[in-house]
Amino acid sequence: MTTAPPAPVPSVGPARTAGCTIAADGSYAARLARGVDAPDSWFPERWTLGSAEPYAVPLPGNQPEEPGTQVLPMADGRVLIHRAVDTRHVFTLLYPTGPGTGEVPLGAVECGELRLLPPAPRGTRAYAIAPGERSSSVWLVAGGSFGPEHLAEIPGRCSGGVWLDDTDRLLALDREFDGRVKTVAVDLARGGEVSPLLQISEESDDRLLLADRDSGLLLLRSDAPGEDRVGWGVLGGTRPVRFPECLRLPGLALTPFAVQPGQVLTPEACAVALRIDGPAGSWLGAWRPAERVLRQLAAPPGWLTGSGWWTRAGELCLPYATDAAPCGVARLDAAPSPTPPDGDPCRSQAAVPDPPKPMAARPVPLQQAPLTGRVVDG
Numbered sequence: 108m109t110t111a112p113p114a115p116v117p118s119v120g121p122a123r124t125a126g127c128t129i130a131a132d133g134s135y136a137a138r139l140a141r142g143v144d145a146p147d148s149w150f151p152e153r154w155t156l157g158s159a160e161p162y163a164v165p166l167p168g169n170q171p172e173e174p175g176t177q178v179l180p181m182a183d184g185r186v187l188i189h190r191a192v193d194t195r196h197v198f199t200l201l202y203p204t205g206p207g208t209g210e211v212p213l214g215a216v217e218c219g220e221l222r223l224l225p226p227a228p229r230g231t232r233a234y235a236i237a238p239g240e241r242s243s244s245v246w247l248v249a250g251g252s253f254g255p256e257h258l259a260e261i262p263g264r265c266s267g268g269v270w271l272d273d274t275d276r277l278l279a280l281d282r283e284f285d286g287r288v289k290t291v292a293v294d295l296a297r298g299g300e301v302s303p304l305l306q307i308s309e310e311s312d313d314r315l316l317l318a319d320r321d322s323g324l325l326l327l328r329s330d331a332p333g334e335d336r337v338g339w340g341v342l343g344g345t346r347p348v349r350f351p352e353c354l355r356l357p358g359l360a361l362t363p364f365a366v367q368p369g370q371v372l373t374p375e376a377c378a379v380a381l382r383i384d385g386p387a388g389s390w391l392g393a394w395r396p397a398e399r400v401l402r403q404l405a406a407p408p409g410w411l412t413g414s415g416w417w418t419r420a421g422e423l424c425l426p427y428a429t430d431a432a433p434c435g436v437a438r439l440d441a442a443p444s445p446t447p448p449d450g451d452p453c454r455s456q457a458a459v460p461d462p463p464k465p466m467a468a469r470p471v472p473l474q475q476a477p478l479t480g481r482v483v484d485g
Contacts, residue, residue: 127154127411127426128179131228131270135180136426137187138411139172140165143430147171151178151201153186154426154434161426163434166201166208177223182230185211187249189223189235196221196235198248198255214254216246223248224268227275228320236280238264245278245299259299261291269318271342279304281314288312290327305340307331307348317379318342319366324374324396326363337361337381339396341374353394353401360384361392362413369419378421380441382413389413393423393441407437 127138134157142148150167166186177189185202196218200211221237224245232250236243243265247256263284271277271292278293282301290305290313307313311331318325323342328335331348338350354361360383367378374396381392383403389412391404406412409429416424423441428434 127414128226129156129414129416129426130180130182130230131226132182132230133157133416133424134182134230135184135186136414137178137180139174139176139178140428142171145171149174149176151176151186151188153180153184153201153203155184156424156426156436161434161436163428164203166203168201168208168210179223179226179233180230181233181249187213187223187233189221189248191221194219198233200249213249216248216255218244221246224278225270228270228273229275232275234258234275234278236265236268238266240264243280243282245293245295258295259293261293261299261301267314267316269315271318271320273320279315279318288314290315317363317366319368319370319374319377321368322366322370322372322374322377324366324370324377324379326366326379337363344374349396351394351396351399351401353399354381356383356401358385364413365415365417365423367417367419367421378417378423378441380415380417380423391423391425391441402441404439404441409435410437 127136129136136154136156138152139149140152142150148171150165150172153164153166155162179187181187185200188199188201190197194217195215197215198213200213202209218237221235224234224236227234233248235246235248237246242263243261244257245259245261247258261280261282263282265280265282267281269279271279276294276296278295279290280293281288282291289303292302292304294300305313305315305327307329308331311329313329313331314327316326316328325340325342327338327340327348329338332350336350337354338348340348362382363379364382365380370377376395376397379394381394383390383392390406393402393404407425407427409427411426411428414426418424423439425437425439427437
């Protein structure tokens with residue numbers, strides 16, 4: 108069951124566009140902002156989210172940035188910027204210094220394609236992946252002893268990137284190998300040793316989208332049900348991957364972007380935020396695995412589309428930027444209640460787990476992969 112979609116609201120302000128990257132602990136965010144008076148001019152911007160009121164600090168360099176430049180917030184408040192010119196990928200740390208921007212050059216990597224991975228849990232290091240036709244390279248590009256460091260070479264062309272632990276050690280990648288895409292776990296402490304993580308069927312393409320490290324909840328995308336669908340499972344669980352019917356919206360694209368933390372041992376209770384894209388624009392979805400209801404909500408004006416985070420209490424925080432409010436966070440009590448009050452029209456659908464789909468085998472539990480028995484460094 109789904110609630111009726113809201114009237115779409117433009118997800119960006121007229122003078123400021125682009126999403127943002129939020130640190131794993133929610134303390135900072137970074138994005139490329141578009142100049143108000145020069146709409147073709149882009150500059151890095153750091154958002155401080157851990158204060159009572161969020162605020163933005165512009166970090167412009169000596170020249171405007173390219174719109175494809177990547178930025179990533181670090182735990183100490185600096186912002187990593189990835190600039191690419193042809194096959195040269197340059198990394199620099201930016202920080203505010205008086206009226207200007209300080210820069211700490213970190214070096215460069217020479218390769219074809221390279222992109223930053225999502226913020227690492229500890230926040231003191233940053234990683235990147237360079238996918239190739241036959242193999243993919245994982246790089247440590249910030250936080251190492253000296254410049255970019257090559258960490259691992261993974262057979263196959265890899266995409267995605269989801270952290271599975273809190274120590275910057277276990278990384279999930281979607282690997283294209285022998286014509287199929289399967290998610291694998293990469294142990295960066297053991298030279299990039301690869302273990303299977305998600306294999307729903309031999310013939311399906313299976314990609315991991317999100318993983319909650321507290322509860323073990325996995326959000327994934329697979330064509331195992333006969334079409335491309337969003338599903339869920341539990342890391343180390345014994346039940347099959349499930350594909351809720353409420354997450355099947357023909358003609359629309361669903362992308363989960365945030366999971367409620369702190370739900371230890373109760374993955375079914377985690378609230379999940381999804382971005383919904385259709386011909387009319389983008390809006391929000393909120394859902395829990397324990398329910399068959401997808402609530403659809405209008406996005407706040409100026410939403411940095413696809414960005415946001417949950418609090419442990421179930422509040423959805425959405426960064427937005429408009430001309431009137433260039434740095435804001437909308438806070439929504441968007442999570443469906445696990446036990447709706449009497450009179451809720453969705454009561455009969457609430458708290459009822461979706462039945463397992465018989466064609467979907469469970470994810471490979473991480474403790475059954477070759478990582479078993481290893482001690483994760485603190």
